[in-house]
Amino acid sequence: AQKITQTQPGMFVQEKEAVTLDCTYDTSDPSYGLFWYKQPSSGEMIFLIYQGSYDQQNATEGRYSLNFQKARKSANLVISASQLGDSAMYFCAMRGRGFGNEKLTFGTGTRLTIIP
Amino acid sequence: DAGITQSPRHKVTETGTPVTLRCHQTENHRYMYWYRQDPGHGLRLIHYSYGVKDTDKGEVSDGYSVSRSKTEDFLLTLESATSSQTSVYFCAIRENNPQETQYFGPGTRLLVL
Numbered sequence: 001a002q003k004i005t006q007t008q009p010g011m012f013v014q015e016k017e018a019v020t021l022d023c024t025y026d027t028s029d030p031s032y033g034l035f036w037y038k039q040p041s042s043g044e045m046i047f048l049i050y051q052g053s054y055d056q057q058n059a060t061e062g063r064y065s066l067n068f069q070k071a072r073k074s075a076n077l078v079i080s081a082s083q084l085g086d087s088a089m090y091f092c093a094m095r096g097r098g099f100g101n102e103k104l105t106f107g108t109g110t111r112l113t114i115i116p
Numbered sequence: 117d118a119g120i121t122q123s124p125r126h127k128v129t130e131t132g133t134p135v136t137l138r139c140h141q142t143e144n145h146r147y148m149y150w151y152r153q154d155p156g157h158g159l160r161l162i163h164y165s166y167g168v169k170d171t172d173k174g175e176v177s178d179g180y181s182v183s184r185s186k187t188e189d190f191l192l193t194l195e196s197a198t199s200s201q202t203s204v205y206f207c208a209i210r211e212n213n214p215q216e217t218q219y220f221g222p223g224t225r226l227l228v229l
Binding site for chain 2: 033035043044050091093097108
């Protein structure tokens, strides 16, 4: 079984500051992928960034980076230079690799509010 | 943009009535998924499809059925809607890349009275 834990229900961050959203996971799969999605108030789910369990380097996508610590089973999302448009719900998710592993397991999310 | 549309986008129905939600994709993706989103639960997989007429259950499949008669359409049916099925329903496709990223449609907000 897979489990994602996001312990920060809500965060308030000053505009232009960096923010770290926490995510810890648990799985027995030897190979897996970790994903972060953004859900703005309009409701759509937007893919942000991916980290594979065997990737040697932390993933980066523009202002988003993933602080992956495999031994600690953590996959924190870091947003640099936050903007007002970053205000949204953020979900961490994981999926085991291999045939039959189709389910994305989601955490309960963190609501990020950027303060001007 | 993964070319996913969902219809209807909003629906209000009464307990006991059948409801069908449609997911349409334009990019010939093999894998399609239905999730539901409820407060405090994140998204949970209902059913998925790995090809025409090939479907399998997810973790919350009770009370739901699916059909996929052609690649571009994946239908989710609530045979007899209950108030516990009030939720936001998301369709997703799996991109054919090494990460196998799932991209989501805009969602359907369903209220069962």
